[in-house]
Amino acid sequence: MPILEGKKVTKYFGGLAALYQVDFEINTGEVVGLIGPNGAGKTTLFNLISGFLPITAGEIRYKGQKINGLNPHQICWKGVARTFQSTKLFAGMTVFENVVSASLFGSKRTVSLPEAERETMELLEFVDLLSVRTMLAKDLPIAHQKRLEVARALATKPDLLMFDEVMAGLNPVEVVEAMGLVAKIRDRGITIFMIEHVMKAIMEVCNRIIVLHHGSKIAEGRPEEVANSPKVIEVYLGE
């Protein structure tokens, strides 16, 4: 059974169809890439899944249960976490506080403070931010901020993690590090759905790629299939 599936997912902004009847499936344990030109509807799809935007038509199911119509905090409690295209950290709070908050509030059950703190320390070590834990989030360099968002998302104990351009703005060395981090997260048994423009990363990390264009799914398949698809090449490079 897929961990996440969308059926005829449609989103209108006024008269504009940002997404039109998109079907998709994410299987447990997979790393699935979501690519497409600007304005294709990638972030909109993430916003629908995380409950930030209401769906116009169609259905999104997580572990077999319908989740569209739920609020973002409820979807988070079910085990879906995400990062944001432009980082949305608690800028005036410390690195530690950013993660410990997610740990405390991320599950429906009550998490004790010592437990949250222990988990936070473990996650900060996991993303290699332990040494800067008392710094304010806004004072971190961009690569650290991206990793902090990942740690914060992980602290909510997700089974499905959505990365919205987690590698944007990173230099080539940092991209390689981020790819390693994605692989490490996958090895923890977390399913990953990621929007990415860094093609090298997409090609190497993803099991499968979904391509959106003008709100419709135009291709889907293994990385090399998608890369060689005439339709995809046409969309990216023009005729």
Next chain:
Amino acid sequence: MEGFNVITKRPFTVGAVLLILILLAIMPFYAKPYPVISLTNILMYIILTVSWVIFSGPTHYISLASAAFFGVGIYTSALLGKILPLPLIVVAGGFASFILALFIGLLTLRLRGMYFIIFTFSISELIRHFLLWWETNVEGTVGRWVVMVSHNTVYYIILIIFVMTMLIAYLMRQSRFGLALRCIGEQEEAAIHIGINATIVKSLTFAISATFMGASGAIMATRWTYIDPRIAFDPHLSFMPVLMAIFGGTVHFYGPLFGAAIFAYLEEILTTKFPYYYMLFFGAILIVVILFLPHGLFGLIQKRWKGGSE
């Protein structure tokens, strides 16, 4: 807790707080009536300011509805004054404001920034005009009498509300509820995505902060003997908590307390000494604070204390 701003818990602080409380509690026994009345007034402003900061401090939602909640307390007092004993009136005033704030909160906390400010201001105005219309057209008489009580009773009840306000403000700041509020204030979109039910947290906090305003309105009403909608819902009381909080600084726990205390004291002095120019003084002081003390007066004190190493 690591990385948290824990307010100092040294025995010295606890001792000082207890000493001040005892001095305040026995004040009517050694002081003349005027200082007691004057202190009642100052405590009222502190309650309004600190409870305003409970919500607006961490969330950065600027509310101008303080007068609405205070006024609802006043009217509760006027309506129930002859029916209920005084402590129950105060509780009823707080409860009425709690309900009103909860309702407003659930309805409007989707609004942000300017829209929220204007809306909260309008609520107060709306209630004021509605009551004026009601009293003029339905009841035929504007205003009503409030049962009087002694100065000392007013003082003691205000003191109790003050202690409760400070206690709740402190506990909320230390609790995970307070942490959730800070997350909302920092980045609301991220906050809801890490499992914080922002609507409930915001509405509940808004209502808790309104409770103290309503309760203090209910007891202060007894000092005025006559009230009407213009007195009860005076917009002045919506702006004062904001100004006092800015004056004292909202970042530190004691900032609003000191801000309100000094500001209210200054108002008392200036209105009696310079009845025509006191607003001018206030304006000047505020401009200086906003321009040069971004963390308010208390920020400055703390900076000096630590030898300028903030």
